[in-house]
Amino acid sequence: MIVRVLGSGRPLVALHGFGVDHRIMLPLADAVKDLPWRLVLLDLPWAEAAAATATAKSAVDVADEVLADIDDHLGDEPFAVIGNSFGGMIARHVAHERRDHVLGVATLAGVLHPAHTDRVVPERSVLHTEPSVLEAAGDAREAFEEVSVIQDAAAYTAFERYVLPGLRGADPAVMDRVAADYALDAVPEERHPGPFTAPALHLFGRQDDVVGYEDGLALRxxxxxxSFVVLDGAGHNVHLEQPGITAALVRDWLARIDR
Known part of the structure; x- marks a missing residue:
């Protein structure tokens, strides 16, 4: 479900992760606002804006709906696609299924193996904490602490603005349905084994204990x-904890497409 289009130029389709909504991808708008790209933001079925009409029962259903939305909205227009976490897995699927129309693909802490037990991840660690920030977080503290590697004021402000609204608005019934069948029917790179030759970016957090980075590097x-980049000082919300470097990498990726 396409909910927002920001800017003008070629389309950059943005897909968010599981249990949040399109707002977690809004920091990308600042990264590309002076570039000839328009950010096309989708809400996946559990998001508050989409849940009332959601019928998806699996990751395959979500992927099919995303492809249908893109086809309906863009037609034959070439586009790039970027996804975060679960949205990264869907973005790779889109890129391979629509390879003739895809200018490039990027993932931010993208899911490679749907089952947590199959993932190679580092042990949970927190690199920096400001106790006053945690004390002021109130009922959002647990959710912030659970995923954040950098627990300072800037990280919490980003979490509160871009993550928390989606967490609070997500429909648990839809999430339960999709979580019960969280895998695609085939790994995109195995279904389409020929090298993906358009510019790509795969960004990982060194301290990401949700999806890790080792599995993603195996796709190089x-x-x-x-470009395969592992950032120190970042967990699963790598683009929120390292916004400046992420913006530079996204801009570099788009510049490679432009060239």
């Missing part, structure tokens, strides 16, 4: 035009 030979 499939993306000969891919």
């Amino acid at each position: 030979d499939h993306y000969p035009r891919g």
